[in-house]
């Protein structure tokens with residue numbers, strides 16, 4: 563599919579739909595070319611009554627195979643960080659800015675490929691519809707792709723992370739907070755800076771948790 567043939571998800575998003583209806587409708591989305599090589603759409607997990615929503619980048623290899631977000635190694639680290647921040651992981655609604663796995667084949671391996679702005683833009687109507695139905699108290703953007711989707715602009719994690727923002731998400735009254743994606747922490751596992759990176763993630767999540775009390 564060429565750029566000009568990328569219609570965006572809007573025409574597949576049922577107006578005013580709740581989360582189960584959105585999840586079902588997303589299986590038919592052809593808003594960009596990412597649906598074709600992926601195994602399935604990976605929509606979201608967690609309760610629609612959640613006060614805290616966390617938004618990641620896109621499903622990874624394991625998420626794509628299992629149809630669930632945040633079930634791979636980065637997801638495992640995130641769950642631990644959520645717990646360490648004093649939040650019950652089961653109370654958090656988890657979703658991604660882009661709902662299909664973007665990858666490149668290297669032999670038999672499928673290597674993660676960062677979604678481009680066109681994919682983020684094409685998929686944004688799903689995230690927008692989710693937030694309209696969820697009406698959370700705070701939305702945590704995990705990484706630059708989530709930040710770009712939520713705030714509609716490029717973000718710099720180092721300079722902007724950890725601050726509670728008001729009115730930063732267009733058409734949403736939810737507060738928001740930007741932090742690192744757990745995969746960026748995971749990549750540091752053998753580095754001396756790993757502990758500090760993990761603690762920074764936990765600190766940011768604690769700041770988000772304080773908003774909901």
Ligand code: SF4
Pocket residue numbers: 570571588591592593594595596597603660661662681684685688
């Ligand atoms: S990535 Fe998003 S816009 Fe593209 S086909 Fe999948 S659900 Fe639709």
